[in-house]
Amino acid sequence: xxxxxxxxxxxxxxxxxxxxxxxxxxxxxxxxxxxxxxxxxxxxxxxxxxxxxxxxxxxxxxxxxxxxxxxxxxxxxxxxxxxxxxxxxxxxxxxxxxxxxxxxxxxxxxxxxxxxxxxxxxxxxxxxxxxxxxxxxxxxxxxxxxxxxxxxxxxxxxxxxxxxxxxxxxxxxxxxxxxxxxxxxxxxxxxxxxxxxxxxxxxxxxxxxxxxxxxxxxxxxxxxxxxxxxxxxxxxxxxxxxxxxxxxxxxxxxxxxx
Amino acid sequence: xxxxxxxxxxxxxxxxxxxxxxxxxxxxxxxxxxxxxxxxxxxxxxxxxxxxxxxxxxxxxxxxxxxxxxxxxxxxxxxxxxxxxxxxxxxxxxxxxxxxxxxxxxxxxxxxxxxxxxxxxxxxxxxxxxxxxxxxxxxxxxxxxxxxxxxxxxxxxxxxxxxxxxxxxxxxxxxxxxxxxxxxxxxxxxxxxxxxxxxxxxxxxxxxxxxxxxxxxxxxxxxxxxxxxxxxxxxxxxxxxxxxxxxxxxxxxxxxxxxxxxxxxxxxxxxxxxxxxxxxxxx
Ligand SMILES: Nc1ncnc2c1ncn2[C@@H]1O[C@H](COP(=O)(O)OP(=O)(O)OP(=O)(O)O)[C@@H](O)[C@H]1O
Ligand SMILES: [Mg+2]
Numbered sequence: 392x393x394x395x396x397x398x399x400x401x402x403x404x405x406x407x408x409x410x411x412x413x414x415x416x417x418x419x420x421x422x423x424x425x426x427x428x429x430x431x432x433x434x435x436x437x438x439x440x441x442x443x444x445x446x447x448x449x450x451x452x453x454x455x456x457x458x459x460x461x462x463x464x465x466x467x468x469x470x471x472x473x474x475x476x477x478x479x480x481x482x483x484x485x486x487x488x489x490x491x492x493x494x495x496x497x498x499x500x501x502x503x504x505x506x507x508x509x510x511x512x513x514x515x516x517x518x519x520x521x522x523x524x525x526x527x528x529x530x531x532x533x534x535x536x537x538x539x540x541x542x543x544x545x546x547x548x549x550x551x552x553x554x555x556x557x558x559x560x561x562x563x564x565x566x567x568x569x570x571x572x573x574x575x576x577x578x579x580x581x582x583x584x585x586x587x588x589x590x591x592x593x594x595x596x597x598x599x600x601x602x603x604x605x606x607x608x609x610x611x612x613x614x615x616x617x618x619x620x621x622x623x624x625x626x627x628x629x630x631x632x633x634x635x636x637x638x639x640x641x642x643x644x645x646x647x648x649x
Numbered sequence: 650x651x652x653x654x655x656x657x658x659x660x661x662x663x664x665x666x667x668x669x670x671x672x673x674x675x676x677x678x679x680x681x682x683x684x685x686x687x688x689x690x691x692x693x694x695x696x697x698x699x700x701x702x703x704x705x706x707x708x709x710x711x712x713x714x715x716x717x718x719x720x721x722x723x724x725x726x727x728x729x730x731x732x733x734x735x736x737x738x739x740x741x742x743x744x745x746x747x748x749x750x751x752x753x754x755x756x757x758x759x760x761x762x763x764x765x766x767x768x769x770x771x772x773x774x775x776x777x778x779x780x781x782x783x784x785x786x787x788x789x790x791x792x793x794x795x796x797x798x799x800x801x802x803x804x805x806x807x808x809x810x811x812x813x814x815x816x817x818x819x820x821x822x823x824x825x826x827x828x829x830x831x832x833x834x835x836x837x838x839x840x841x842x843x844x845x846x847x848x849x850x851x852x853x854x855x856x857x858x859x860x861x862x863x864x865x866x867x868x869x870x871x872x873x874x875x876x877x878x879x880x881x882x883x884x885x886x887x888x889x890x891x892x893x894x895x896x897x898x899x900x901x902x903x904x905x906x907x908x909x910x911x912x913x914x915x916x917x918x919x920x921x922x923x924x925x926x927x928x929x930x931x932x
Contacts, residue, residue: 400785528746528785551745554787600740607702607733608741608754608801609725616744617752617765 395457395522403448404524407624409533415442415631416521422635423513426642432509434641438634439516446627447524457523461515465508473504532618544614555597560590651711652678652809652841653699653731658708660698668694670865672708676809676858681835681842683852683873686862687887692845693736695862696811699843700731713808729754732802736813738794741801747782747789748773751801772804776830792823799827803834809841810834816848824848828855850891853877853913861886874911893918 399405404412423435443449477483477493486495527550535543563586567573572582602610653676660669668691676682684692697703699710701717701724710717717727735741744750748769755765773779778796781789789797795815802810815831816824832855834840846852852859853873861869861876863886869876876883877894890898894913900906909921 396785397788400783400788406783526785528749531745547744551743551786554745555739597740600735600737601743603697603702604733604735604741605743607697607700607728608805609728609757611725611757614744614753615756616746616749617756617762617769619746619748620766 396527398449398453398457398523399526401448402524402526404446404624404627405526405529406620406622407524407627408621409525409529411624411628411631412521412525413533415627415635416517418631418635419638420514420517422638422642423517424510426638426645427506427510428642428645429506429509430645431638431642432506432513434638435513436509436516438638439513439520442630442634443516443520443523446630447520449523454519454523457519458515462512465511465515468511469504469508472507473500475500528619529621532621535618540613547614552597556590556594559593560586563589650678651675652713654711655699656709656711658698658705658710660694660703660705662694667706668865669698669705672862672865672867674860674867674870676841676843678808678841679835679839680857681831681844681855682858682860683856684843684845684860684862685847685849685852685888686845690862691865692862693813694865696733696813696843696845699809699811700733701727702733725757729758729805730807731809731811732805732807734795734798734802734810734812734815736817738791738798741798742786742794745785745787747778747784747786747797750786750797751804753801754805768804768806772800775833776800776803777826792819792827795819795823795827796830799830806838807840809843811843813845814847815844816846816851824851831855849889850893853891853894861888863887873913877913878911897921 419435419439423432426432440454444451444454473496475494475497477486477495477497479497482497482499483493484496484498484501486493486497488494531543531547531550534546567582567586571578572585573579653674655672655674658669658672659667661667672691672695684695686692694703698705701719704719712727712730717723742750744753751769751772752765755768760768773782776796776799778793778800781793781797786794786797799810799812799815812831815827819827828851831842831844835842844856856873859869859871859873859876860867861882868886869879869882877890880890880898883889889895891913893915894910897908897910897912897918900908901910906925908925909917912918912921
């Protein structure tokens with residue numbers, strides 16, 4: 392079991408109704424994106440991180456490590472906005488002449504860049520709140536209520552058997568590696584080919600066995616299952632409404648005062 | 650009384666040679682029956698025939714005295730009453746959620762949500778998997794998956810539960826826990842248990858009857874004591890005596906001690922040896 396999947400099951404909010412968490416995520420994300428404001432975005436980042444860390448109980452180190460991934464992308468993305476060609480040299484904060492024009496950072500581009508960065512990062516913390524606190528199983532229960540059954544059933548089966556197939560591929564890989572199957576480029580290609588073929592064959596055989604097992608439990612073509620019990624959390628609902636209202640009010644006040 | 654009677658059952662995968670050849674056997678109600686036999690003897694094939702996932706090429710089967718017909722409705726009923734726990738729990742557990750997997754099959758019985766939840770909770774308690782229900786299936790260990798698989802079959806309240814190699818791949822602690830669970834299922838719920846196993850040593854401890862298969866044929870059926878009284882038959886079909894019984898035989902045949910050669914468990918062997926020693930001391 393890996394990364395986000397594992398943290399989501401360990402979250403203190405794991406058993407809380409997924410719908411509440413989704414609404415909270417979408418509302419705060421909408422607020423963060425619609426006010427293009429440094430203050431609102433920063434507060435969104437603070438509120439959503441606090442929710443993940445304190446309410447969800449995610450460890451700070453894991454959280455920061457996971458945030459580093461989008462962080463790196465956002466930084467490289469916004470650098471191209473902040474640094475650019477400068478038309479009016481008076482606005483430049485730092486600039487260098489290059490091929491007859493001036494390139495550098497202006498006050499305007501800096502402001503746009505920072506705002507874009509913070510808005511995007513705010514949205515990321517909102518989505519992280521959802522993914523780090525909502526196990527796939529509970530997300531699937533939520534989807535089951537809203538989407539066509541067949542679609543969710545397929546997702547459920549995929550989510551279960553991805554791990555089984557992954558484990559099987561891992562075992563084959565270990566077996567090959569322990570007999571020097573990945574020693575050298577050509578050999579690696581060869582072994583990888585064998586691995587893929589083998590995984591396919593095994594999957595076909597497993598399909599037979601899984602079908603037999605399902606049939607022996609009375610499978611008739613539909614996966615009707617007991618919905619897992621979820622707690623409805625008045626506390627989270629209250630906090631979510633309060634936090635969203637708070638962000639909206641701060642955003643409006645900032646607009647009025649400037 | 651026999652809960653299952655099979656007469657002259659034959660089965661072959663496609664055009665291969667028969668995997669089951671003229672099999673006739675009786676399963677006594679409320680007992681634990683072991684099905685022994687080497688790899689490829691036909692144990693798993695027999696089990697799939699017993700609950701109708703595979704349809705026999707010929708032969709008849711009686712369940713609770715009635716001949717089994719292979720109509721759609723009858724099949725569903727038969728599969729509800731004869732549950733199979735598969736050898737590899739990854740074949741059986743199709744849901745990433747433990748509760749959902751256990752509830753599968755209950756949904757069709759026309760029970761209310763509360764009844765279903767109640768039955769799931771009860772079987773979770775019974776199989777001791779209370780602390781696993783909040784975990785996803787792929788985060789469980791092999792032994793834990795096995796328990797969940799048993800729970801998923803038990804929840805249907807079957808009359809017969811078939812387990813294909815329930816102890817394979819478990820540590821000693823896991824083996825004895827599963828076997829105690831099976832004993833309890835049999836004693837408290839009156840469910841007939843059928844297991845296949847390669848571990849001869851646990852047969853005299855937990856099983857009331859034994860059936861030996863070889864190349865798709867039934868070559869023995871009777872009690873463990875009757876089976877272990879015929880070492881030649883065991884050898885001929887790639888089986889062996891339980892270690893304890895083997896020891897008692899050596900003590901008797903080679904060392905000419907008057908021990909009980911039918912003793913196959915630690916407790917019976919101990920009683921027999923103590924008897925012998927105290928008889929000697931009394932002289
Ligand atoms: N899906 C299949 N397709 C074709 N032949 C099969 C299939 N499954 C089993 N067989 C064959 O049927 C025979 C009986 O196999 P079966 O799996 O019932 O043996 P088993 O007693 O369960 O063995 P093991 O102890 O290895 O589990 C074997 O010869 C096997 O090759
Ligand atoms: Mg088998």
